[in-house]
Amino acid sequence: MTFGIRNIVGIHRLHTGQKNHLTPLVFKTYGQWSYWQKKAFDYLIWCHLAHALDFSAALLCWFWIFPITFPEANEWHIKWVSRVFLYNLAWEFMAYSFWHWMTYARASPYPQGPLHEKKFNPINQYEEKNQHHLLREITFTTLGWLQSAFVQCVFMWLWASGRLPYYNDFWSRPFFSIFILLGVTFWREFHFYWIHRFMHPWWSVQNGLRQGDIGAFLYRHVHSLHHKSRSPGPWSGLSMHPIEHFVYYTCAYFPLLFSCHPLHFLYAKFHADIAPIGGHDGYDDPAGGAGFHYLHHAFFECNYGVPLIDFDRLFGTYKEFVKKPSINDKQTN
Numbered sequence: 001m002t003f004g005i006r007n008i009v010g011i012h013r014l015h016t017g018q019k020n021h022l023t024p025l026v027f028k029t030y031g032q033w034s035y036w037q038k039k040a041f042d043y044l045i046w047c048h049l050a051h052a053l054d055f056s057a058a059l060l061c062w063f064w065i066f067p068i069t070f071p072e073a074n075e076w077h078i079k080w081v082s083r084v085f086l087y088n089l090a091w092e093f094m095a096y097s098f099w100h101w102m103t104y105a106r107a108s109p110y111p112q113g114p115l116h117e118k119k120f121n122p123i124n125q126y127e128e129k130n131q132h133h134l135l136r137e138i139t140f141t142t143l144g145w146l147q148s149a150f151v152q153c154v155f156m157w158l159w160a161s162g163r164l165p166y167y168n169d170f171w172s173r174p175f176f177s178i179f180i181l182l183g184v185t186f187w188r189e190f191h192f193y194w195i196h197r198f199m200h201p202w203w204s205v206q207n208g209l210r211q212g213d214i215g216a217f218l219y220r221h222v223h224s225l226h227h228k229s230r231s232p233g234p235w236s237g238l239s240m241h242p243i244e245h246f247v248y249y250t251c252a253y254f255p256l257l258f259s260c261h262p263l264h265f266l267y268a269k270f271h272a273d274i275a276p277i278g279g280h281d282g283y284d285d286p287a288g289g290a291g292f293h294y295l296h297h298a299f300f301e302c303n304y305g306v307p308l309i310d311f312d313r314l315f316g317t318y319k320e321f322v323k324k325p326s327i328n329d330k331q332t333n
């Protein structure tokens with residue numbers, strides 16, 4: 001899940017000793033709602049609001065970058081291509097560096113303060129002697145962004161040169177446009193579960209690996225690179241083998257199947273680019289709070305998905321994350 005203003009404010013509140021660091025900024029009574037009220041809110045509203053940063057990157061790209069690149073995109077040219085790449089790399093370094101600064105940087109006050117108590121694994125995986133971990137993660141994350149920027153250029157060229165149908169006026173098909181846009185976050189989770197599950201052993205590993213297990217082969221040669229980040233941080237999320245990047249970003253290839261607005265593609269693409277930051281930061285609330293995926297990195301054969309669409313409960317691979325009691329949490333109760 002992407003980080004957002006709620007996480008920044010929550011971390012700052014925790015750091016400055018305010019007791020309301022876990023209180024939502026807008027829906028303040030959420031904690032007192034019934035189970036079904038919470039579920040309805042999570043599936044109808046929160047699952048979209050939680051990706052406001054990803055959507056902002058897509059929207060800015062549509063309103064700012066498209067007007068200065070798309071008119072020339074019918075032919076490959078360094079000028080418009082470099083603008084697309086620069087925009088993507090700027091988002092990478094802004095979003096990833098900022099969250100790394102908030103949660104790990106020595107120059108930041110937060111990781112040295114009470115936030116440290118929220119860390120799933122108390123050992124700092126980026127201590128000086130382990131800088132190579134960070135370097136590896138930054139390198140492969142950048143390769144991911146370069147690939148997704150290239151995919152964006154290919155789609156822009158396909159649309160602009162008339163090779164692929166699309167529509168330009170979002171509100172010309174209001175219901176369809178909104179339906180696809182709201183569907184992106186669910187599609188991303190569905191897609192992520194299956195491509196991720198595909199790259200872990202297909203059969204139970206309790207009695208050892210089966211001969212010819214394609215998942216085990218893919219894990220060994222491709223996905224294991226992502227799992228080198230056993231205790232993940234913000235830069236771990238997109239730290240993948242380029243083959244995994246290729247499969248991962250196919251979530252944004254749906255314009256090949258039907259005519260849609262470029263914003264639909266951009267939202268899916270930036271969702272895939274940015275959402276892994278909070279989901280891997282290695283901290284409980286008020287930071288990313290992704291204990292579910294942290295357990296996947298710690299124990300491998302569990303929690304393959306993201307719990308909005310609960311395939312793990314369905315297929316028996318769900319592992320419950322038990323929150324450790326914290327002094328700060330006790331103060332808030």
Ligand SMILES: [Zn+2]
Nearest residue numbers: 196200223296
């Ligand atoms: Zn995995």
Ligand SMILES: [Zn+2]
Nearest residue numbers: 226237280293
């Ligand atoms: Zn991961």
